[in-house]
Amino acid sequence: MKVIEVIAKIPLFSGLPKEQLAKVAGIVTEQALDKGEAIFSQGDEASGFYVVTSGMVKIFKLSSEGKEQILHFVGPGQTFGEVPMFSGERFPANAEAIEKSRVLFLPRTLFLELIKQDPFFAMRMLSELSKRLRHFNRLVEELSLKEVPGRLAAYILYLSGSKGGAEEITLSITKGHLASLLGTIPETISRILGKMSSQDIIRVQGRKIKILNRRTLEEISESGKYFL
Amino acid sequence: MKVIEVIAKIPLFSGLPKEQLAKVAGIVTEQALDKGEAIFSQGDEASGFYVVTSGMVKIFKLSSEGKEQILHFVGPGQTFGEVPMFSGERFPANAEAIEKSRVLFLPRTLFLELIKQDPFFAMRMLSELSKRLRHFNRLVEELSLKEVPGRLAAYILYLSGSKGGAEEITLSITKGHLASLLGTIPETISRILGKMSSQDIIRVQGRKIKILNRRTLEEISESGKYFL
DNA sequence: AACCTTCCTTGACTTAAATCAAAAAATAAT
DNA sequence: ATTATTTTTTGATTTAAGTCAAGGAAGGTT
Numbered sequence: 335m336k337v338i339e340v341i342a343k344i345p346l347f348s349g350l351p352k353e354q355l356a357k358v359a360g361i362v363t364e365q366a367l368d369k370g371e372a373i374f375s376q377g378d379e380a381s382g383f384y385v386v387t388s389g390m391v392k393i394f395k396l397s398s399e400g401k402e403q404i405l406h407f408v409g410p411g412q413t414f415g416e417v418p419m420f421s422g423e424r425f426p427a428n429a430e431a432i433e434k435s436r437v438l439f440l441p442r443t444l445f446l447e448l449i450k451q452d453p454f455f456a457m458r459m460l461s462e463l464s465k466r467l468r469h470f471n472r473l474v475e476e477l478s479l480k481e482v483p484g485r486l487a488a489y490i491l492y493l494s495g496s497k498g499g500a501e502e503i504t505l506s507i508t509k510g511h512l513a514s515l516l517g518t519i520p521e522t523i524s525r526i527l528g529k530m531s532s533q534d535i536i537r538v539q540g541r542k543i544k545i546l547n548r549r550t551l552e553e554i555s556e557s558g559k560y561f562l
Numbered sequence: 563m564k565v566i567e568v569i570a571k572i573p574l575f576s577g578l579p580k581e582q583l584a585k586v587a588g589i590v591t592e593q594a595l596d597k598g599e600a601i602f603s604q605g606d607e608a609s610g611f612y613v614v615t616s617g618m619v620k621i622f623k624l625s626s627e628g629k630e631q632i633l634h635f636v637g638p639g640q641t642f643g644e645v646p647m648f649s650g651e652r653f654p655a656n657a658e659a660i661e662k663s664r665v666l667f668l669p670r671t672l673f674l675e676l677i678k679q680d681p682f683f684a685m686r687m688l689s690e691l692s693k694r695l696r697h698f699n700r701l702v703e704e705l706s707l708k709e710v711p712g713r714l715a716a717y718i719l720y721l722s723g724s725k726g727g728a729e730e731i732t733l734s735i736t737k738g739h740l741a742s743l744l745g746t747i748p749e750t751i752s753r754i755l756g757k758m759s760s761q762d763i764i765r766v767q768g769r770k771i772k773i774l775n776r777r778t779l780e781e782i783s784e785s786g787k788y789f790l
Numbered sequence: 791a792a793c794c795t796t797c798c799t800t801g802a803c804t805t806a807a808a809t810c811a812a813a814a815a816a817t818a819a820t
Numbered sequence: 821a822t823t824a825t826t827t828t829t830t831g832a833t834t835t836a837a838g839t840c841a842a843g844g845a846a847g848g849t850t
Contacts, residue, residue: 395699395702395703395706395707396707397707397708397786398784398785398786399785399786399787401706401707403702403703403706403707405699405702416692417692417695417696417699418692419688419692420685420688420689420691420692420693421689421692421693421696422696426696426699426700427699449681449684449685449688450681450685451681453677453678453679453681453684456677456681456684456685456688457648457677457678457684459688460647460648460677460684460687460688460691461648461649463648463688463691463692463695464644464645464646464647464648464649464691465648465649466695467645467691467694467695467698468645468649468650468654470695470698470699470701470702471623471633471645471654471655471698472654473698473702474623474631474633474698474701474702474705475623475631477702477705477706477745478623478629478631478705478745479623479624479625479629479631480625481806481807482806482807508826508827508828509827509828510826510827510828517705517706518807518808519807519808519809520827520828520829521807521808521809521828521829521830522806522807522808523828524828524829524830525807525829525830528829528830540815540816556626557626557627558625558626558627559626559627709836709837710836710837736796736797736798737797737798738796738797738798746837746838747837747838747839748797748798748799749798749799749800749837749838749839750836750837750838751798752798752799752800753799753800753837756799756800768845768846
């Protein structure tokens with residue numbers, strides 16, 4: 335697919351007039367990444383931001399002991415690394431492809447120009463950042479106020495909800511990544527899923543999770559409590 | 563002080579032409595708040611956002627058991643409640659004055675108009691939101707990857723001004739609020755401060771903290787580990 | 791001063807979840 | 821297929837920090 339077609343499909347750019355799109359297409363550079371390949375690290379100088387065109391990228395923090403906290407995953411059409419565009423010059427987290435992926439790099443200058451010229455572009459960017467703020471809002475709430483079973487229940491319900499109340503969902507990530515996203519470790523996830531299965535709240539087969547008792551799951555999510 | 567003078571001093575609005583300032587001044591409404599008074603609650607409909615003109619406001623989440631996680635404090639000149647302006651219509655957290663305060667309320671419509679008319683205003687807003695994203699970034703990192711002593715050490719160092727700044731700092735909040743900001747409880751803060759004092763890392767007198775051993779404090783902050 | 795809140799500290803105890811270790815399953819590679 | 825690598829599970833143990841309870845200190849008010 336041509337770069338300009340790819341760009342036209344990215345929500346951030348959709349709606350831009352054709353000449354603008356062509357301009358963007360002329361400036362961006364594409365990058366192919368293997369699984370596990372790093373895109374940038376915390377503290378790196380940021381001279382632009384990225385858009386995923388295929389594959390999946392994780393944005394994460396590392397502790398000094400090597401524990402990883404995933405902030406979020408970025409899939410096709412989504413952007414990452416925009417924050418240093420506005421305040422500060424360095425990336426506040428790490429980015430790494432978790433599967434074979436392609437990303438576009440957009441230099442800061444292009445970006446600032448678009449904002450100045452097009453108030454709708456600015457609005458779209460504001461909307462994007464505020465969505466991310468909401469996400470962090472929830473992440474902080476869960477990390478601080480819910481126990482791990484509550485976070486896991488909330489995540490399962492979130493996955494099921496986005497598919498319009500589907501009773502069976504499929505994880506698009508490993509359970510290890512899920513653990514890191516929920517601020518815990520694989521062992522703990524494994525134990526909780528096991529316990530929930532034995533109580534017929536869910537049924538787990540590999541990456542497929544079937545919700546058997548939504549009501550209980552909601553209680554665990556809301557109260558943040560669940561006795562193993 | 564006149565409302566227009568107050569507004570002119572708010573970073574978000576500084577730089578706006580006089581007619582714009584006058585327009586803003588004509589639209590905003592002022593609100594006086596007593597200590598402990600709520601401004602909005604999570605889930606409330608948002609029809610605008612706020613600027614603190616005096617006093618101090620806390621933005622926080624509550625667990626179902628009543629535990630509080632403070633997201634941040636908002637002081638004079640700073641804004642809060644802008645996120646629902648762009649995505650969603652409801653406040654994602656609670657806001658409450660922690661001392662006698664005054665806030666200005668700015669309706670959403672005014673705001674959207676300013677953004678459309680003035681790209682610099684949009685830029686300033688983007689800069690503000692990205693600053694907040696950085697803050698959440700750090701909060702998530704600390705909650706998930708550092709133990710409480712690490713978070714506390716980082717906070718003390720932050721107050722002192724990361725470089726070889728002031729050796730004596732004064733908390734502007736209660737230790738209970740500090741606990742809530744760091745995602746823990748007053749007892750834990752008390753114990754850690756006590757231990758650090760007994761090891762001559764700091765000296766605590768009421769709300770004043772004197773740094774005696776910055777090196778050790780930095781180690782605790784960076785490694786996130788400290789054996790009580 | 792004496793009173794009353796609010797805030798802070800200390801001690802004994804409990805608990806959720808991390809760590810360590812090792813095996814079993816599932817995927818991918820040759 | 822067979823091996824190799826990654827992912828997941830299970831069990832025993834440790835630990836950081838939360839809970840409960842009660843006593844002090846500090847600050848504001850009359």
